[in-house]
Amino acid sequence: MTDKTKRRSWAEPFKIKMVELLKMTTKEERLRAIKEAGYNTFLLRSDDVYIDLLTDSGTSAMSDRQWAGMMLGDEAYAGSRNFYHLEEAVGRYYGYRYVVPTHQGRGAEHIISRILIRQGDFVPGNMYFTTTRLHQELAGGTFVDVIIDEAHDPTNQHLFKGNIDIAKLDALLDKVGSERIPYISVATAVNMAGGQPISVQNLREVNEWAQKHGILIIHDATRVAENAYFVKRREPGFENASIASIVKEICSLTDGCTMSAKKDAMVNIGGFLGVNDDEIYDEARNMVVVYEGLHTYGGMAGRDMEAVAIGISESVDYEHIKARVGQVEYLGNKLLEAGVPIVEPIGGHAVFLDAKRFLPHVPQDQFPAQAIAAQLYVEAGVRSMERGVVSAGRNPETGDHRYPKLELVRLTIPRRVYTQAHMDVTAEAVIELYENREKIKGLRMIYEPKYLRFFQARFEVMG
Numbered sequence: 001m002t003d004k005t006k007r008r009s010w011a012e013p014f015k016i017k018m019v020e021l022l023k024m025t026t027k028e029e030r031l032r033a034i035k036e037a038g039y040n041t042f043l044l045r046s047d048d049v050y051i052d053l054l055t056d057s058g059t060s061a062m063s064d065r066q067w068a069g070m071m072l073g074d075e076a077y078a079g080s081r082n083f084y085h086l087e088e089a090v091g092r093y094y095g096y097r098y099v100v101p102t103h104q105g106r107g108a109e110h111i112i113s114r115i116l117i118r119q120g121d122f123v124p125g126n127m128y129f130t131t132t133r134l135h136q137e138l139a140g141g142t143f144v145d146v147i148i149d150e151a152h153d154p155t156n157q158h159l160f161k162g163n164i165d166i167a168k169l170d171a172l173l174d175k176v177g178s179e180r181i182p183y184i185s186v187a188t189a190v191n192m193a194g195g196q197p198i199s200v201q202n203l204r205e206v207n208e209w210a211q212k213h214g215i216l217i218i219h220d221a222t223r224v225a226e227n228a229y230f231v232k233r234r235e236p237g238f239e240n241a242s243i244a245s246i247v248k249e250i251c252s253l254t255d256g257c258t259m260s261a262k263k264d265a266m267v268n269i270g271g272f273l274g275v276n277d278d279e280i281y282d283e284a285r286n287m288v289v290v291y292e293g294l295h296t297y298g299g300m301a302g303r304d305m306e307a308v309a310i311g312i313s314e315s316v317d318y319e320h321i322k323a324r325v326g327q328v329e330y331l332g333n334k335l336l337e338a339g340v341p342i343v344e345p346i347g348g349h350a351v352f353l354d355a356k357r358f359l360p361h362v363p364q365d366q367f368p369a370q371a372i373a374a375q376l377y378v379e380a381g382v383r384s385m386e387r388g389v390v391s392a393g394r395n396p397e398t399g400d401h402r403y404p405k406l407e408l409v410r411l412t413i414p415r416r417v418y419t420q421a422h423m424d425v426t427a428e429a430v431i432e433l434y435e436n437r438e439k440i441k442g443l444r445m446i447y448e449p450k451y452l453r454f455f456q457a458r459f460e461v462m463g
C-alpha cells in the first residue's frame with residue numbers, strides 16, 4: 001500500500017467524555033468461566049471479559065450528538081418525527097426511496113426473504129452471512145456462493161476479495177434459469193470473507209448482468225461505509241471522491257438494502273429495509289406490522305431511530321472512517337509483524353486469525369477456531385468469535401457439517417470504544433498464544449442447537 005500517512009502518527013478524531021470501568025479477572029476465574037460457558041465465548045458473561053472483541057454489532061460508542069438525539073425521542077405509536085428523520089437520512093445518504101424500520105438487520109432479512117423468495121429458488125451471493133442465509137433457506141431458497149475464488153484463500157492479496165465472479169452467475173443461470181433467481185444478495189465489506197470490499201467496477205458489472213436478466217440486487221449495507229473507504233484508497237478513479245458519494249453510488253447500483261444499523265451507524269439497536277419498488281414496499285410495509293411493529297417504528301423506539309439517523313451521517317465522515325479502519329489495520333499489522341497467520345489484506349471491521357495455519361495439529365472437525373477463541377479468553381480475558389465450521393452449520397439436505405475453507409477467529413473492533421493501548425495488549429496476548437499454540441487442544445461439541453448453532457453450542461476439551 002502506498003499510504004504516505006503510514007509513517008506519521010495519527011490519533012482518533014474524538015475525545016472521551018464518559019468512561020466505563022473494566023473488571024480485571026485472574027486466570028483461574030477465567031478458566032472457571034469458560035468451562036461454565038461450554039468453551040463458547042457467546043456464553044460468557046460480559047462482566048468476566050476484559051477486552052471485548054466478540055463483535056462490532058451494537059457495541060459502538062455513540063457520539064454526544066447521538067445521545068442528545070436520544071433525548072429528542074418522539075415516542076408516539078404512529079408517525080413519530082424521528083421516523084421521518086430516519087427516512088430523510090436513508091434517502092440522503094443511501095438513496096433508497098422507501099424505508100421500513102426493523103428491530104435489527106435480521107428483521108429486514110426476514111421480510112425481504114419472505115417477499116421475494118419462492119420454494120425452490122436460488123439466491124446467489126458474495127459469500128454467506130449466517131442470519132442472511134438462514135432467512136433465505138427458511139423462505140424456501142438455496143444460497144449459492146458466487147464470490148471470487150480468491151476470497152476463500154486467506155493468503156491471497158486480492159484488493160477486492162468481496163467481488164462477484166460473473167462466470168459463476170452465468171453458470172447458475174444456465175442451470176436453473178432466471179425465473180428461479182429472485183435476486184442477487186450483494187454484501188459490502190463481506191463479513192465472513194474477513195471484512196473484504198467489493199469494487200464499484202465489479203458492482204457495475206453485476207448490475208448490468210442483473211438488469212439484462214431481469215434479476216434484482218439486494219444489498220447488505222451493514223458495513224457499506226467501510227467498503228467505500230477501501231474503494232477510495234484502492235480503486236482507480238475514486239482517489240478524490242468523498243465517502244458519502246461512494247456510498248451513494250454503491251447503493252444506486254442496487255434495488256434495495258437490508259441494514260443492521262448496529263454496525264456502520266453506531267447504534268446499540270436498530271435496522272431497516274430500504275427499497276425502491278412500490279409493490280415490494282407495499283408488501284414490506286404490510287408484513288412489518290405482523291413481525292416487527294408499525295411501519296413508522298418497526299420495533300425501534302423513536303429515540304433509537306433518531307440515533308440511527310445521526311449515526312448514518314457520522315459514518316460517512318472521512319476522518320471517522322479512516323480512524324476506524326486504521327485501528328483495525330494497526331492491530332493486524334502488529335500480528336503480521338510477529339508472524340501470526342491472519343487473513344490478508346486486513347479487513348475493515350476485524351482482524352481474522354487463520355486457525356488452519358495457527359493450529360495445524362487440530363483437524364477442522366475438532367473446531368480449531370473455537371479452541372483458539374476459548375484459549376485466548378483464558379490467557380488474556382480477550383473475547384473473540386469463531387467464524388469457521390461451527391458458524392457454517394450443517395447442510396440442510398445432507399445434515400453434515402459444512403466445512404468452509406475459511407476457519408477463522410474474529411477479533412472484531414467496536415467503533416470508538418478501545419484505544420491503541422488496548423490493541424497493543426490484544427496483540428501481545430495473541431502473539432503469546434501463538435508462541436504456545438502446540439498446547440491448545442481440539443474440542444468436542446456436546447450440545448448443538450438447531451438454528452445458528454454458534455450462538456449457543458457447548459463444547460468440552462478433547463482428552
Ligand code: F0G
Pocket residue numbers: 054055056057104105106107129131132187191220222259260261262270271
Ligand atoms: N449482515 C451482516 C453482514 C452482519 O454482519 C450482520 C450481523 C447481519 C446482517 C445481521 O444483523 O445482527 O442486526 O440482526 N452481524 C453481527 C456480527 C451479529 O457479529 O457480525 P443483526
